[in-house]
Amino acid sequence: MSKHLSLREAVLAWLEYAGGLSPTPQSIVILILQPHWEDVENAVAAAAPREEHPDLYAKVDGDWVPNARTLLEESGLGEAARLIAQGVPVPVSEVADNFVTFCTGPAPVPERWLFLNASFPQGTRISLGRYTLQTFTADELCQIVPMPALNVLQRRSHDLDLITGAPFLHVHDPGRPVTRRPTWFDFTGPRAEAQHWQALLPLMLWDSELLRVDSVFTVARGRRFDLNPRDVPTTIKVYEGRHGREDEVEVRDTGDFHVPAASLPALGHFCTVISAKIDAVMAGVTDERRILNRRARRLERAARHILAAYQRTYNDDGVWEVEADELHLDYVIALEALLISPRDKREGIAENIRSRASALFLGPDHQKEAIDIVQRAYKARSSYVHGDVIRDQREEEKRKELRTLRLLTLQVFLRWLVLTPSDTADLAHLLDVAVQDTGHENRIGQSLRDFFATTPPRNRPADIPAA
Template sequence: MRVTTPATDLQSLTERWLKAPDLDAAGGRSGGPAWAALTAALAELAPADRRPDLYRDGTLDTTAIAAVTGLDHLARAAAAGITVSAVDLVADLADFATRNQPVIETWILLNADLPAGTDITLGTYRLTVPGRTAAQALVALPRMARHLPAPAIDPALLAGSTFLRSPAPQGRKYGRGALYFADFDRRPERPHADVLLTLQMWDLSASLHPEAYYHVEAGRHVRGTWGAPTIEPAFDHLGNEVGELHRRHGPHVTPAQLPAFTHFCTSVHTMITAVRSRTTSSTGKPSPTAVALDSASRRLLRASQRTFGGDYVDEADAEDVLLDYVVAIEALLASDGRSDKRRTTRQRAAALHTSDQTRLNVSATVGRAYTQRSRYAHGEPQRPLSDADITAVRDVAFSVFLRWLITTMNCGEHVLQQLDDSLLSGQARTEITTAIDQYLAAHPAAPVS
């Protein structure tokens, strides 16, 4: 039988429960009268029409509440004679019950080092750097942290780190605290390719990597779904180990650079979104430029995730990374079925650049990459690829990707024809290169160090 108790009695009910936390022989909460009275008060504070996430089949899901809040741990602490502040617990429970149902999000921990307070909107994503207070507010009972296991997003280690936040996929359910298999995806970055590539393009000299993924219900429940943060020992000036820290060894943005970083990323991501959303008027299917963008972005992301420190690729991955870059360039520049894709890709890649010397360098780099790819594909002997080889192709691939984006925003589905025209027409060449140069001047990337 359900116990009905005024919510104003939450203080006394909490104190009563802490004195008799209803543990069974195995040390788990048994659901006795003190627990029933306490959860009845919570039900009054959190009705089903406002907090449906706390109910199952119309009944308050007390098992889930105990698990996601950590009340089970507090029961064991109280039973062991540890002093648990009833005042703090009441404040936490009241906050937990009276807040609105949280939005389910995916939080991606990045290795980037961004200024405190960063909060940038990129389509449906938010790039944020939560401080300690904001990180503590993610859990259900922040005042009880000293009695509970460290949360998945630990404020002591991850406050000040960079997170990319996005709405959770359709169908994702609220955490119930039951045992279940964690999400498993060997390439969880794939759904976030557009925004991750946008952030990577800001500074190619530093490799951007997602370190960990989290299922977040702010103020209710947080769990890790894939990966783990890079935690290293922290030392004082004398070399003594004094704790741990999250090493942010990826792209670095200073406070002075933040406006330019925001401007660049917002604009590039907007272009990517616009091209990806293109469809053909006759069928409603993705347009040729949208298909090319999808193929290129997947390859670029796959290659960039196997690059570390800006230019290091493991020898075992070097040939595959080179292949990814060549396929990405070809997807953008040879998707119209022309014969001799190698020549066509070299010429069009060069046409996206301004000075004659740069055009010659780009053409030569693409040509060498094709030669190396062919030897790899046909099992022919070749010298080992160096970091310099991979870096040269990488720089061209990302340059082509950004310049192709700018050009297709101006030329639409005729982008490849316009590039071909620019090889014979000085006016067509000037139109393309002027638009690219003006865009890059107005949206500068990170300065080359």
């Protein structure tokens, strides 16, 4: 710290001067007009030159100068001054150290953080291609915020309590600007569940319980961590208190996707294998060979539609009535994207999808069940597209049918990834042959049994019993 002693001393002197002002936003403006602030700016320029820390500077009247807004608001120094003016006992020594770290530390790479409505064990850290699924401790989160010294004094401490131990998918996104309080409605790109499908899909294929993205924001570690408490869905948990009274506590809503600690190694292995299969297919998106290029685009399209359906399904009983019919369309599009063949004609597509879906399952009973589910889904899809209403189902039956269709689509998705050839062969053609081939059980069946024996998801499919 001795190298930056002059910066630390300048900040301490400025904070001391702040103690004599009134605790109003205007007083902070007054503070940056005083000689003490000029000392801080000069010290920043000496300790963190623009060539090394361009994010700390702004152009004013043609000259590059330390950006007062960045140094005050993003670092938390301005908030420290306000608290001192209010008479709050602020650890000024730690504040000064945090500010020096803020100015002189390496510029962070912006990251996208997806906040999942799920529960994972403490210490979870799983690689999903470029992404990492991680649960953070309170100490780890404190080191990410710009001014850890103020955490216990600010409302942010409550924010961190809500998300301590919560699962996040995070990924480096160097080209993204770090904006303040980013929300779902970020028009710089597609919605997050579509943009980040390659990390979400393996988790969805691991467990059939619903997994949703509750909020997405940009993090620059040590610079910006503007989690809005409204982005954290909460629920009320009732505890039995003293004297028979019940205490109500607001806690994070963890949804239905829960992974126990004992399942974590198996989940990590499953995600590694599935991510590799997804990457292998997506490598064909730039390939000149048409079958590989189209296969990659079909995989992405199917994933986007199944994720769109997931994002509008809070739980099996939590589907908006006006959207229930529309969700059938998303699932059918996903099935078609996976099972259609470039050789198919417009006539008979529904029949082809039914037979190919059934070929992915083992045993006549499970194959017939797959055919029936797809047939009902196509009927519902046609009713919706033609402007009709599915009248022969009560709402609870419709939601039950949506769950059945979701589970089938997930199984088709997983088996498609397992069986899709690595070359230019067409899986749809192989499935068509399998329907008529008495050796279907040996070829498709053995590949599926091998996969589920070595890389089982949380729930083993009924048509593939344990060996």
